[in-house]
Amino acid sequence: MNIEGHIDELRAQFPVIKRYTYLNHAAVGPLPLRVLDEVSRINQDKGYSGGLHWMDWEEEAEETRKIIARFINADPEEIAFAQNTSAGLSTIANGLNWEKTDNIVINDLEFPSNIFPWQIQAKRHGLVTKTVQQRNEELAIEDFEEQIDRHTKIVAVSHIQFSNGFKVDLQRLSKLAHENGGYVVTDAVQSLGQMPIDVKKLDVDFLATSGYKWLLSPIATGFLYIKKELIDEIEPSIVGYRTDENYHEYSYRTIRPALTARRFEHGQINFPGIAGMRAAIELLDSFGIYNIEKRIRKLVDHLIADISELRGLKVLSSMKPEHRNGIIKVGGLDNPDDVVKKLKEENIVISSRAGGLRISPHFYNTEKEIEQLLDVLSLLTKS
Ligand SMILES: Cc1ncc(COP(=O)(O)O)c(C=O)c1O
Incomplete structure (x- = not known):
């Protein structure tokens, strides 16, 4: 339109x-009006009918998962609902199988949400973090190139920097990381909703975001994208009934984590917020x-x-x-x-x-x- x-x-x-x-x-x-209406619709429903329509909300959330996937050119099973960017980034950091020789490439222009989870892992596992230094508030690909080596497991970088809007070339960074056997984790909270994002084209391995900025969605909404072939490599670090492949079955058993990104959702998800996020994406999509x-x-x-x-x-x-x-x-x-x-x-x-x-x-x-x-x-x- x-x-x-x-x-x-x-x-x-x-x-x-x-x-x-x-x-x-x-x-x-x-929040646009239609988002306010959707949040209110689910809350009103819970107010007036308790949990009677729970399964409808589940179905709606699955529909939203598809809409999110389409929005970033992913598959629905590659999307996990998350409370915010930080949670998504921490899910990856906590769930990777770290080896002593791994290093992590970060940068000094980055928002703390994409620094702290990596520093914690470095401390826990004795890993080296390599920090790309900004040049005049910009990040040069050559400087990443200098830091990335065959021991680099993760390159963590925002698609767009929060302080000045510097947009990094994720496609080139992904290529660099992959040539060295590493992965790219991106924070997309400053880009998603203001420009097209195609995870296949960017070839990033993990993407975390909140919905409350450019995506015009409620607070405490967001999601994590994980490339399909990597889902099984990330151990769920916070675990609950939604982690299991058969999450509507409540009997005693041994956990078998779902082979989709739902394994990272652990417990109940934010149905009102997710309904609002759907309305926001539909508004963006309509234009x-x-x-x-x-x-x-x-x-x-x-x-x-x-x-x-x-x-x-x-x-x-x-x-x-x-x-x-x-x-x-x-x-x-x-x-x-x-x-x-x-x-x-x-x-x-x-x-x-x-x-x-x-x-x-x-x-x-x-x-x-x-x-x-x-x-x-x-x-x-x-x-
Ligand atoms: C680049 C970036 N990442 C993350 C966040 C916030 O993280 P969260 O979504 O976990 O609240 C901000 C907030 O300003 C940000 O600018």
Whole structure:
């Protein structure tokens, strides 16, 4: 569906716009009305009929698993529902069969969720972690190349960096890791929902995400993708009845972990949240994720074109097409936290990160909203 041609209809889905110029999707995405309705539908059902419709919720969740799989070009059995990105990453870190000679490649631009699980494993098993150093807040493939060797079991990296939106070439990294017998684990929470993701094309081995940012889904929703042939290599570290291949059978027996990613779900899943996540993905799908990426690009282009006109401000995010997206970091301010506060007084919401402003519009934002931000920034930088 053409976004510009349906912008009013689209914006009517977002109650957040009634009060705010909301340009902060790298922090927390607001919920569209249809997502609120779906969360409420399941909660109301539980309120008025207890667990009578439990099996319907299970069936709906399985349908959502298929929708998620389609969204990232995976198979449904490669998807496990997870509470958040950190849980997905920890599932992989805890479940791998580590050998003393293994090393792990991380980087110093990364969000802690994709650092700490690996550090814990390194400590537990006496492994070496190798840290790729950022260069001017960017990550160079050559630096990964230097660190990856035939003992590298894991290369852990975000698809898009949280602080400045730097997008890494996952396809090249996967190739590098695989040539050395290692795996790539990616955190996709800053990319999923703002651009197409094709796990087969990227050839990543594991992908973890939350739904609460660009995917416009409820808090504590998310999923973990695991390449089919690797599912059996990851030992479930938190175990429950859902781990078993026959999870509706409650009798005493010896566990046989499912050969699908469901083995990582252990106990009851978040039916209201999952129903909300489905509604959010369906909304994104109805406009088309390629159109959404294009629309965000257009808004960001507008922002970039005008921001350097403002005194002292400059865009610090990479402007190379292969690295940029909907997260823009702006520098040149003495105190970005104060600017964020003053913008909030005008009901304009952005964040400060790593010494700069982080601006992150989504597809339902408008050029007018970008101009509102620029106007207030212009006043603040003049004073
Ligand atoms: C890159 C990245 N990973 C993970 C998270 C949050 O992790 P979780 O989904 O576990 O809450 C954030 C939150 O800002 C993030 O930016």
